[in-house]
Amino acid sequence: MSGIVGDSSYGNLIFQIAFVSAVLMLVFFKGRRAFFVIPSFLLFAVIINPVFKNLWENTLHFNYYWRVLWIVPVIPLCAALPAMISERTENKMIKTAIAVLFALLFIFTGMNVYRGYDGSRMFRTPADNVYKLPQDTIDVADALLDKEEHPRAVVDPAIGMYIRQYSGNISILYGRDVLGYIMPPDDDTWSVYGQLSSEAPDLAAVREVMERREYRYLVIRDDKAIPAEGLKQNGFELMQTVSGWNIYTLT
Amino acid sequence: MPIISIISGLILIAAVTCVGVAFTDDIDGHPAVKLCSAFAYGQFFVWAVFELLAVPLVMLRAPFTVLVYSSVIIIGAAACLSFIRNKKRVMELSVQKTGLRPDVTWLLFGIAAALILFQMATYILGMHLDEDDSRWIAESNDAIVYGTMFLRNPATGEPVNAFLGELSKDIASPYPMYMAVMSLLLMIRPVVLYHTVIPPTLLLLSYLFYYKIGCRLFRGSAERAIFFLMTAVITQFFRGEGYTQASFSLLRIWQGKAVVAGVIIPALTYQLMCIYREGSIRNWLTLAMMDCGACLLSGMGILLSAILTGLFGLYIVCRKRYRELPWLAVSVAPSVLFELVYYINAG
Numbered sequence: 048m049s050g051i052v053g054d055s056s057y058g059n060l061i062f063q064i065a066f067v068s069a070v071l072m073l074v075f076f077k078g079r080r081a082f083f084v085i086p087s088f089l090l091f092a093v094i095i096n097p098v099f100k101n102l103w104e105n106t107l108h109f110n111y112y113w114r115v116l117w118i119v120p121v122i123p124l125c126a127a128l129p130a131m132i133s134e135r136t137e138n139k140m141i142k143t144a145i146a147v148l149f150a151l152l153f154i155f156t157g158m159n160v161y162r163g164y165d166g167s168r169m170f171r172t173p174a175d176n177v178y179k180l181p182q183d184t185i186d187v188a189d190a191l192l193d194k195e196e197h198p199r200a201v202v203d204p205a206i207g208m209y210i211r212q213y214s215g216n217i218s219i220l221y222g223r224d225v226l227g228y229i230m231p232p233d234d235d236t237w238s239v240y241g242q243l244s245s246e247a248p249d250l251a252a253v254r255e256v257m258e259r260r261e262y263r264y265l266v267i268r269d270d271k272a273i274p275a276e277g278l279k280q281n282g283f284e285l286m287q288t289v290s291g292w293n294i295y296t297l298t
Numbered sequence: 299m300p301i302i303s304i305i306s307g308l309i310l311i312a313a314v315t316c317v318g319v320a321f322t323d324d325i326d327g328h329p330a331v332k333l334c335s336a337f338a339y340g341q342f343f344v345w346a347v348f349e350l351l352a353v354p355l356v357m358l359r360a361p362f363t364v365l366v367y368s369s370v371i372i373i374g375a376a377a378c379l380s381f382i383r384n385k386k387r388v389m390e391l392s393v394q395k396t397g398l399r400p401d402v403t404w405l406l407f408g409i410a411a412a413l414i415l416f417q418m419a420t421y422i423l424g425m426h427l428d429e430d431d432s433r434w435i436a437e438s439n440d441a442i443v444y445g446t447m448f449l450r451n452p453a454t455g456e457p458v459n460a461f462l463g464e465l466s467k468d469i470a471s472p473y474p475m476y477m478a479v480m481s482l483l484l485m486i487r488p489v490v491l492y493h494t495v496i497p498p499t500l501l502l503l504s505y506l507f508y509y510k511i512g513c514r515l516f517r518g519s520a521e522r523a524i525f526f527l528m529t530a531v532i533t534q535f536f537r538g539e540g541y542t543q544a545s546f547s548l549l550r551i552w553q554g555k556a557v558v559a560g561v562i563i564p565a566l567t568y569q570l571m572c573i574y575r576e577g578s579i580r581n582w583l584t585l586a587m588m589d590c591g592a593c594l595l596s597g598m599g600i601l602l603s604a605i606l607t608g609l610f611g612l613y614i615v616c617r618k619r620y621r622e623l624p625w626l627a628v629s630v631a632p633s634v635l636f637e638l639v640y641y642i643n644a645g
Contacts, residue, residue: 140402211452
C-alpha cells in the first residue's frame with residue numbers, strides 16, 4: 048500500500064495530508080497549540096520554498112538540503128491529529144478506536160524504518176558481537192594486536208572500514224580515506240588499493256609500498272588466487288589464517 | 299560489561315541528573331518522567347560544557363587529558379552545587395511513588411512503551427553497519443590511544459599536521475571527544491559506547507521530549523496517550539527515502555547528526571513551546587544551553603538550532619515581545635559563534 052501513496056523525504060501522501068490537516072486544525076485553535084502554526088508557516092516561507100532552496104544549497108556549507116526537512120514538525124503534528132480528533136468525544140472507547148484506526152493507517156501506508164528498499168533488514172539480529180562490527184574484522188584485529196601493540200597493516204578494503212573502529216592501536220594504509228574524506232589518496236594508496244581490489248594482485252608493487260611506508264602486515268582473503276611462489280618470492284610469510292582472512296608478515 | 303563500568307555509569311547518571319534538576323520544569327507529574335527530564339536537561343548541560351571546553355582546547359591542540367580532567371572537574375562541581383542548592387527536589391525525585399490506574403489510557407501508554415522498548419532492544423541486540431562510523435569512532439579511539447584531538451587521520455591512524463578535510467568540520471562539533479571522555483569514565487571501548495550503550499539512552503530522551511510536547515498540547519490523559527503512541531508509530535513507519543528524522547532516530551542515533559534529528563529537534567521544539575507560553579529568563583537560558591549543546595553534536599546541530607531559534611525570533615518580533623530580544627540573542631549566540639568557528643576552519 049505504501050507504493051500507492053508514494054514515499055519521499057517529505058513522507059508519503061498520508062503523512063502529508065495528516066500534517067496539513069493538523070496545521071489547518073491548529074489554525075482554528077488559540078492558545079498553546081498556535082505555537083506550531085506560526086513556525087510552520089515561517090519555515091515554509093523561509094526555508095522550504097523553491098526560491099530559497101537554491102539559496103540555502105548554494106550559500107550554506109551543507110549539500111544535504113534534505114536535512115533541513117527534519118525541523119518541519121511532521122511527527123508531532125501527525126501525532127497530534129488523532130489526539131485532536133479524539134478530543135471531540137468523551138467516550139474512551141471511541142478515543143481508543145480513533146487511536147487504533149490512525150495507528151493502522153500509519154502502519155499500513157507508511158514504510159518501516161527497519162526495512163530496506165529491497166525488503167532487507169536494516170538491523171542484523173542477533174549482533175555478531177558486543178562491538179556491533181563484523182566478527183571477521185574483530186578476529187583479524189585481535190590477531191594483529193596479539194603480535195604487536197601498534198601493528199601497521201595493509202588490509203583489504205572490505206575490513207579497512209571497520210578495523211580502526213575496533214582499535215585505535217592499529218594503523219592502516221587506507222580505510223575509508225581512499226575516497227578522500229580526510230586527505231586525497233596519494234599514488235601509493237591508489238596503487239595498493241588497485242592491487243588489493245583485483246583478483247590477482249601484483250605483490251611486488253604492494254611490497255614496495257609496504258617497505259617504504261613501514262607497514263608490516265598484509266591482510267587478504269584466503270580464497271584469493273595468489274600463488275605461494277609469488278608470496279614467498281616477495282617476502283610475504285603466512286602468519287595466521289583467521290575467519291577467512293590470511294595475515295601475512297613482510298619479512 | 300564489568301561491574302566497575304556499571305558503577306561508573308550509575309555515578310555518571312546520578313551526577314548528570316543532579317545537574318539537570320536545576321533546569322527541570324514541573325509540567326510532567328509522573329516521577330519517572332521528572333527523573334528522566336532531570337537526566338535529559340543534565341545531559342544538555344554536559345554537552346554544552348563539553349562544547350565550550352573542547353572547541354578552544356582542540357584549536358589550541360591541547361592534550362586530550364586536559365579535556366578529560368577539566369570536564370570532570372566542572373561537571374562534578376556543577377553536580378555538587380546543584381545537589382546542595384536543589385537538595386529538596388533531588389530527594390523528592392528519589393522517593394516519589396505513584397499508583398497506576400488500569401484503564402484505556404494506560405493501555406495506550408502501555409502499547410507505546412512496548413513499541414519503544416522494542417526499538418531500544420533493537421539497538422541493544424541488533425547491529426547496523428554505517429560507513430560514517432569509521433570517522434567518529436576512530437577519532438574517539440585515537441584520542442584515547444594517542445592523547446591528541448583530531449590530529450590523526452581517523453581512516454589510517456597516521457598523524458596529520460593540520461585539521462584536514464572532514465577533520466576541520468569536527469573542530470566546531472567535537473562530539474567524538476565527548477564520547478572518548480565518556481568511554482574513559484565508563485571504562486568501555488568507544489565502539490561499545492557508540493553502538494550499544496548510547497543509542498537506547500538517546501532514544502529514550504527523544505521520546506521523553508515528545509511526551510513533554512504532548513503534555514503541553516493536551517490536557518486530557520487519553521489525548522496525551524494517543525499522541526505518545528502515535529509518535530512511536532510514526533517514528534517507526536516514517537522511513538521516507540531513508541533520510542528522514544525518523545530513520546536517523548531509529549537506525550543510527552549514536553551519530554552526532556542523528557542525535558540532532560532524534561533528540562535535539564524535539565527538545566528544542568519543546569523548549570520553544572515553553573518560551574512561547576512564558577518568556578522567562580530561566581526558559582531562555584535553558585534554550586541557550588540546549589543550543590550550545592546542539593553545537594557539540596554536528597554542523598547540522600549548529601545550523602538547525604540557529605534556524606529554529608531564529609524563526610522563533612521572527613515570531614517574537616511579530617508579537618512585539620521586544621523585551622525578550624536580548625535573551626534571544628543570548629540563545630543564538632552559541633550557534634553564531636560556533637558557525638564562525640566552522641567556517642574559519644572548514645572554509
